[in-house]
Every structure is written in C-alpha cells, then in structure tokens.
Amino acid sequence: MLGVVRQKMLGQSLPKIRPAVSVLRSYSSAAKQMTVRDALNSALDEEMSADPKVFLMGEEVGEYQGAYKISKGLLEKYGPERVRDTPITEAGFAGIGVGAAYYGLKPVVEFMTFNFSMQAIDHIINSAAKSNYMSAGQMSVPIVFRGPNGAAAGVGAQHSQCYAAWYASCPGLKVLTPYSSEDARGLLKAAIRDPDPVVFLENELLYGESFPVSDEVLDSSFCLPIGKAKIERVGRDVTITAFSRMVGHALKAAEILEKDGIDAEVINLRSIRPLDRSTINASVRKTNRLVTVEEGFPQHGVGAEICASVVEESFAYLDAPVERIAGADIPMPYAANLERLAVPQVEDIVRAAKRACYRSVPLAAAA
C-alpha cells in the first residue's frame, strides 16, 4: 500500500526539494488524499513489517480481508499465523490475545464492532487493564483492541453504542479515538508500540472518508503522541470539543457559526484516556465558553468528565454553563428518520454554541 503511494509521489514533478522529515514540523498543504481505511491498513502493515511480534486476530480478518476491509492484503503478505481468523467467541479471542500479550507478543485484536466487545469486557478490564498493577509490574499487556465504535447508518440498537466513556473510566487502559487519516495512522502506530493495553475506537462511517495527508504522515516512522488533543480550528469565542466522527460535525458547525459572527475553536480530542485536560482548559480559559460533543449516551459520558475537569480547574474563566451535546438517551432506533433525531446533527452543535454565547435559540430541534 505504502509502496503504491510512494510511486505516485515520485511520478509527480514537485519543484521543491523535500527537507528531512524530522526537521519539517509544519504540515504541508499536501495534495495526497488517503481514506481512513487505507490509513489503518497501511499502519497495520508497517507495524507488522517492523516488528515480528505484532499479529492480528479477529473474526473475518484473514480470508475475508476484514469485515470492513481494514486488513486487506495482510493475510496474503504475512500468512495465517500472523493474521488469525478466529472462531466466533469474543471472550475467547480477547482472552487468548491477552495470554499472548502476557507471554510477550503484541496482538492486535479486532472486534467486528465494539458492541461485541461486551462479550469480552471481562478480559479487557480484568485481564488486560488491571494486570500490570495486580501483578506488580510482572505482567505487562502490550495489546491493542480495535474496531468500529458508535453509530453507523441503520444498524439498530445493539450495533450502535459508543463505548468511549465505558472504557475511558478504567485505570490501566488507554483509549484513543482517531478522526482523520492522519489520526488513524499516527494513533494506531502509537497504540501498537505502546506497552500498555489500548482500546482503539474507530468509526465505520469514517472508513471511506478521505483526508489530506502530508509526507510526514506517510512515513513509516510517523507516530502521534498519546494523550495530546489537536486543535483543528483555532477560534476565540467558544470551545467545541469532539472526537471521532463528531469532529467533522463540529467543523461544519464552526463554518456555520462563523457566518453568524461566532468564531469557534474546535478541539479534536484524539485521546479519551488520558484526556488532554491542559489543552481543553487552556482553550476554555481563552474562549470562556464550552460545548462538548459526543455521539454516545449523555449520562456519565465523555462530556460529563470534560465538564467536571473544566469546572475544577477553570471555573472562574467560564462565562456560561457548559453545554453538552450527546446522543439521545434511548437505545438507537432503526428507522432512518428516528435515527437522525437520536444522533447529534450539525444544527444541534450550532444551537448549543449560540446558547453558550447567549444568543437566544430554541432548545430542541424543530420536528
């Protein structure tokens, strides 16, 4: 995959000489586009190539090329020992992955969606997250649990839940939520290299989306730090935090708000645990207003934690109550019109930002 991209780059006649990647810190306005799917595939490929201890395991990851084609070509390249199709038992293969990690391998365990991870949650929490502590450092678990999280389109209640808040509440885990292709590549590589267990929450609807990627991102040594959020759009009037697919919604909301004279700062959280509290708080201290956006259920959600953090550390800087945008407090309905009402839309974010800025707007969407 990467080879293909490189050939394309050489084919173009770029006038400037590319400086060494490590010196170049700014992101060039790259012509390269990459889908999130390809970003994940290339990251897996490169990490498997670099470290023979990395292997992939899950339902349909091998012969089928991945339920969502994320592991396309990997079985052919690395063989059935390193790309393992499993029987249908999430509890089984999560436990087996943890066992392999105890021994010293670096498994990447794929859940077809994180809704199915509930069948394996005992192994994720009790066998993976807590082991290093309970064994006093004798059993480290360099495992990555990855897969699509949150709502897709028309998949119903048992296939649409967002698990960011659940996993992020557990000490011992790291929880990452990429948005763009750059996020996907950099964070997946960081997750695989990390000695701690990582829950890597992707999004099915983002797999097909293309994002610009710079040369630095395409380099095989590219890696993003875990625990640092990215300010996608700098602003002055209100801070909007979001993660995963909602980042796209927040950016669209920011464009609409700009026309109404509200300059929104959009933060792509990238990492839910550890949460980048310093970036969030610094932003709120600048803008004095906060809107948190997430797809998941509202109670005990990510927004609740962000709100608490801001209230604890930057209370005096808040000029308005924190607004939380979350999915509706109901199991996800199937019918398309109902589903649309149950998931945050761009207009919801716009209205919340305006409320935070004391513009009078109705609280609920018009039917």
Place this chain on the structure above:
Amino acid sequence: MAFCSRNSRNIIIINLLKSKVGSSRLMKLSRVCCYGTCLNSTNHCRFLPSTTTLPQLGNPDPNSHKKGHSPCSQRFQSTKSGQQFASLPNGEHSQVLDFPGGNVVFSPEMQFLSESPNVYNPCYRVLDDNGQLISNSVFVQVSEEIAVKMYSNMATLQILDTIFYEAQRQGRISFYVTTIGEEAINIASAAALTSDDVVFPQYREPGVLLWRGFTLQEFANQCFGNKADNGKGRQMPAHYGSNKHNYFTISSTIATQIPHAVGAAYSLKMDKKDACAVTYFGDGGTSEGDFHAALNFAAVTESPVIFICRNNGWAISTPTSDQFRSDGIAVRGQAYGVRSIRVDGNDALAMYSAVHTAREMAVNEHRPILIEAVTYRVGHHSTSDDSTKYRSADEIEWWRMARDPVTRFRKWIETNGWWGSEAESQLRSSIRNQLLQAIQIAERAEKPPVKDLFRDVYNNIPSHLREQEKLVRETINKHPKDYPADVPVDVAVKDDGVSVYDVDVIVHDDDLIIHVR
C-alpha cells in the same frame, strides 16, 4: 494409561482410522470402558488403550468384528451404523454425505446420542489406596531423588496450608485458601513439567510454585503483604505470582486464565519453543464460557497447552451434580476435539505419568491435552467458608484420612526403601519450624511504601498520579500521627515534588524529556 503411549499397538489403528473421518461421526460417542470398571473400583484394571479417550474412535478397527478379540466388548446402539459401514463392501460409499465439515455416514435408524453413558469414563490410576503399585499398570518411572523430592514437597504443602490457615484464624492474615487433599495434583504435575513451561493457575495450586523454588518466606511475605512481597501488597493472600518461576500471577476471576494459557501456548508455538503452557482450574470453572472458548480455540489453533482440571467435587457449596450433567470433564474435551484423560488425582504417580506424557504430546505434536484429575476438596473453599454447612463432616473426615494423597505416596516410597519414619519426623518438624519463623519475620516486616500505590497502573506513571502521590506524601509528612508507623513514606520529597532517586529519562520525538517518577 488410556491414551496412546508410543509403544501401543493401537496407535497404528488410530492412524488408519484418521482417513476414515466420516465413519467417526456417528460412532464416536460410545464411551466404553473395556471391562465395566469405573471410579469406585479398587482392583487393578487392565486398561487397553481404549476408545474412550481418543477423539476419533468409536470403532477402532473396522475389521475387528471379524477377529476373535474386539478391544471393547460392550457397544452402544449408536455404533450399529458404524458396523454397517464397516460391513459394506469396499467401494460402496453412496451412504456418505460430503459436506463442509467432512464425510458423514447416513443412517436410516433414528439414533439419539445418549445423554449419559452406561459406564463412566475410566479413571487412570497406578497406586492402589494403600500406595502399592497395581500390577501391569503403565506408568512413567520416577527416580528415587525425584520421588523423595515430590513427597517432601507434598508434605511441605500440607504443613504450609495448616499453618497459614491457623494464622488466618488467629487474625494474623486476612484470608487464606488451602489445597488440602490436592497435594498430589499440585506437586506431581509440577514435577512432570519443565521450568520453561508457563503456568496459569487458578488459586489452589501453590504447590506448583513451591516445586519451582518459591521459598516459604516468599509465601509468607505475600500473605502478609509486606515490603518484601514481590506482588507489592497489591493482592489478597494466596494470590502468588512470579515471573522468575514462569508462574503467572493469580487473579481471583474464575476460568479467565484458561484462554490466557491458550494464547501463551499459541505464542510458544510461533516462537518454536520446547515448552508448553499449563493451566489449572476446578470443576466449577468448566461451566464458564472461557473454558469452552479456550478449548475450542486450542483445538483449532493446535496449540501446545495442557488443561488440568481439578475435579474436586465442590465449587464452594455447589456439588458437581448441580454444576454439570456430563460425565465429568474429560468427555467435554473429547467433544471439542481435544485429547483427554481422566486420572485419579490423589495418585501422585498416575498424575506424574499422565502429565509427563501429555507434555510430550503437547510439545511434539502441537496439540492441546485435557487432564481431568479426580480428587476431593478436603478443606473449606477458603477461610470465608464453613463447608460443614453443606456437606457432612464424616465425608470430609473420610477423605482426609482414608484418601490422603500424601500418605498414599509415602507408603509407596517407603515400600521402595526410599523413606522412613525418622526422615518423616525430621522433615515435618523442620518444615514446621521454618514456617513459623517465616511467618514471624513476615509479620514484623514493614509494609510496602506509599509509592507502590501509584506505580504500575501504566508502564510509565502518568502526571496526575504523580501529583496525587506527592500530595499524599506531603499530607503524611505533615500529620505523621494519623498514619500507621509501618508504612514507609520513602525518600523525603523536595518542594518541587522531585525526589532524588525517582527519575526516568525518555527520548520522545527527538526531544529529551526527563520524567519525574
């Protein structure tokens, strides 16, 4: 022994049958014991390598009906179709369905597989109840040195359990789990393994750790959760763990270690190591989903793992009749395509032989093996349990005295002239003194330092925990009278929270970052 040892003639028969996959499907569940023996028999049994524990056989020799002897004299109805197949003239295979799972023979008779066998899965044993070798028994020879070491360890385990149990009753430790009655399973299995084999225990297998060299002092330190505990006081007593001894730290959750063992075994196979994974669990643990997923997975991935089930009759207060309705555990292994055997768990020599053979099979053939060790939980489930509430004290007493595995093995080594009463009393008093001393030392030792509260949550301590640790230390230093004296606060902390000895140097993104621990 009821699964094939290399010299058995039946191994040839098994290979023959491998090519007749289809015939096995309708025939195989005749779990027949050759001469009608079962668990209660104390007579020696001439066990032919039988059909009972091999996954593919129901009719071990398609032509056996023509010979004078058939290896099994009893048959279920369900094997009738097998005989039909066997008696078809060669070439007439129109009675076979070729589907993704393999070739399956049709039958016009509607035969349900019976839910319970006419005869139970036989139990392999070598020593009788008086510790005397059963004639014509098949077993792996044990040298005097190993046998004596096995016995000493079994006796040590017994004494260790008694003394620690008493210590809990006296309030000196908070909790304890005994292994009384299961010493043979613990020690004999450990003796048959190598130190490279990785062990995933439940919590009733400290004997394996004892065999591997964990000292009495180390056991005591963990139970008292003191500064010398290599578990840093993080867990309840009896939750031992030691990387050095390839013994993965015990966690209380039932049966979660079973798929872990399979994962480790898969890794060992990928690494091409001369080692296997071994995991222990009780009869109750086999009801957990993890057991089923793990066995299935082990069979599919052909991983070198030994599953040792301590079928001790009780899961806290739940007897096996309320736990499952299958004929114990070994038959379940068979159902998953795992080679299995039922062994008398109180017969140290039989356990040793079975585990020794299982290990060879696992490592050389890359296959999982399931060993069901039948025994009895003489002690209570733990110190939080009083088992006389749900079972008769007589039953417990009988198993404690008449079926004690330690005594049984001692009789065998005494018969061989390898042990005597003087050696016995010397051992017992020496171990007892060592244990009492170890407890005293462990009790008086300091507890783990405050910093151990915050370490190991992640590989590197995150900043918010570092901050909290600093705050806790400051508070303790300010109000020393409010905190117990035996909790060391460690190095004095400077104003900026940096203690001289706690620094990590990390290179991150070309930047040199000095992380303060």
